[in-house]
Amino acid sequence: MRITQGCFSFLPDLTDEQIKKQIQYCLGKDWAVNIEFTDDPHPRNTYWEMWGLPMFDLRDAAGIMMELKECRKVYGDRYIRINAFDSSHGWESVRISFIVNRPKNEPGFRLARQEVSGRNMRYTTTSYAVDLPEGQRYNGA
Amino acid sequence: MLSTVENTEGKPVADIDLRKEFSEVGIGEVLEQLDRELIGLAPVKTRIREIASLLLIERIRQRMGLSAETPTLHMSFTGNPGTGKTTVALRMANILHKLGFVRRGHVVSVTRDELVGQYIGHTAPKTKEILKKAMGGVLFIDEAYYLYRPDNERDYGQEAIEILLQVMESQRDDLVVILAGYGDRMDKFFASNPGFRSRVAHHIDFPDYGDSELMWIAELMLKEQNYHFTAEARDAFARYIAIRKTQPLFSNARSIRNALDRIRLRQANRLVADLDRIVTADDIQSIDAADVLASRVFDKPSTPEGKS
Numbered sequence: 001m002r003i004t005q006g007c008f009s010f011l012p013d014l015t016d017e018q019i020k021k022q023i024q025y026c027l028g029k030d031w032a033v034n035i036e037f038t039d040d041p042h043p044r045n046t047y048w049e050m051w052g053l054p055m056f057d058l059r060d061a062a063g064i065m066m067e068l069k070e071c072r073k074v075y076g077d078r079y080i081r082i083n084a085f086d087s088s089h090g091w092e093s094v095r096i097s098f099i100v101n102r103p104k105n106e107p108g109f110r111l112a113r114q115e116v117s118g119r120n121m122r123y124t125t126t127s128y129a130v131d132l133p134e135g136q137r138y139n140g141a
Numbered sequence: 142m143l144s145t146v147e148n149t150e151g152k153p154v155a156d157i158d159l160r161k162e163f164s165e166v167g168i169g170e171v172l173e174q175l176d177r178e179l180i181g182l183a184p185v186k187t188r189i190r191e192i193a194s195l196l197l198i199e200r201i202r203q204r205m206g207l208s209a210e211t212p213t214l215h216m217s218f219t220g221n222p223g224t225g226k227t228t229v230a231l232r233m234a235n236i237l238h239k240l241g242f243v244r245r246g247h248v249v250s251v252t253r254d255e256l257v258g259q260y261i262g263h264t265a266p267k268t269k270e271i272l273k274k275a276m277g278g279v280l281f282i283d284e285a286y287y288l289y290r291p292d293n294e295r296d297y298g299q300e301a302i303e304i305l306l307q308v309m310e311s312q313r314d315d316l317v318v319i320l321a322g323y324g325d326r327m328d329k330f331f332a333s334n335p336g337f338r339s340r341v342a343h344h345i346d347f348p349d350y351g352d353s354e355l356m357w358i359a360e361l362m363l364k365e366q367n368y369h370f371t372a373e374a375r376d377a378f379a380r381y382i383a384i385r386k387t388q389p390l391f392s393n394a395r396s397i398r399n400a401l402d403r404i405r406l407r408q409a410n411r412l413v414a415d416l417d418r419i420v421t422a423d424d425i426q427s428i429d430a431a432d433v434l435a436s437r438v439f440d441k442p443s444t445p446e447g448k449s
């Protein structure tokens with residue numbers, strides 16, 4: 001199941017050229033762009049791991065593309081996303097976030113039902129991938 | 142939004158009006174500005190003109206489909222302190238930007254401190270951070286020879302050099318590196334780092350300024366700040382230059398700038414010392430011989446003492 005989180009996730013995967021243009025748009029607005037990765041793509045998992053350091057004061061997307069290439073080399077089998085943070089007063093938050101890399105095989109989510117008091121039901125979703133320990137989740141998939 | 146130079150592949154143009162092309166990219170203005178605002182430096186200006194012409198032709202060749210490779214643009218500026226290396230680097234970035242060889246045209250100016258770390262594992266992220274900031278523009282490394290310390294084989298400078306060389310080679314279309322430093326020490330640096338020598342396409346040597354050129358520079362600097370020398374002050378400053386040049390730690394235009402800053406200080410002090418009078422705009426703007434002659438440079442016993 002294809003995960004749809006962040007911007008552009010209902011579109012076909014962005015090409016590197018398109019990613020570069022999006023990053024350049026962010027830099028043009030003076031947002032700080034960083035790269036994050038994870039192998040636990042639950043929609044409520046907002047804390048992905050950061051690749052390297054946040055990148056401030058960049059002028060051109062080439063620098064971030066260089067880091068993205070490095071990140072893909074190491075974590076090419078995980079989800080990688082790009083965030084752009086707007087530090088200006090009143091915003092002070094992430095303005096755009098989009099996935100730039102996904103595993104070849106995305107097993108999707110299971111819906112777990114729990115019967116509770118009365119005839120009530122509780123629902124929760126779990127990614128099939130997280131049954132395996134961290135770091136092995138998308139290997140060889 | 143991005144540079145249009147690369148986007149023309151597939152439809153090479155047959156002929157190009159050279160004059161139109163030249164005025165379109167607007168490097169003529171930059172070169173004129175260079176001529177106007179930088180005094181002396183004739184050999185440097187000639188070299189920059191040559192490089193600009195070469196790049197203009199290269200750009201046309203790319204559009205005609207005659208060459209696809211980005212030319213190597215890394216440069217080395219050698220010369221004594223205060224000879225205008227940083228200023229020319231800024232102009233160079235402007236020229237490269239106008240011709241479309243760098244996408245943004247900004248200059249990131251660094252020295253060893255910003256590239257080399259203090260402990261193991263510190264250097265690589267530090268160097269990469271600077272490189273990322275410089276992408277799309279020009280990385281200006283001042284006193285580049287400090288990167289290489291032959292006396293200490295565990296020096297982290299070597300690591301920074303390796304990363305630099307790698308990026309200089311693999312991302313030639315993303316950034317241009319300009320290395321700057323004193324002539325003799327840069328020669329040694331290149332001799333011990335052949336990798337750099339072969340990756341740097343243009344070596345430009347900055348000559349020292351002559352006495353009259355330094356005088357022009359001083360007057361230009363004063364004019365920019367709405368000051369001017371009186372006739373006696375001008376003579377005194379000419380003597381100042383002649384004496385200062387023979388003294389140690391003379392750094393051309395920078396010494397002149399510092400001297401002028403001190404002279405302005407003394408002029409202000411002189412004006413404030415006598416409060417019971419009306420000052421005119423001319424008083425405020427003019428620098429007297431006394432302001433110049435109060436300099437310590439004239440105290441040296443080796444110099445002929447002359448009071449005017």
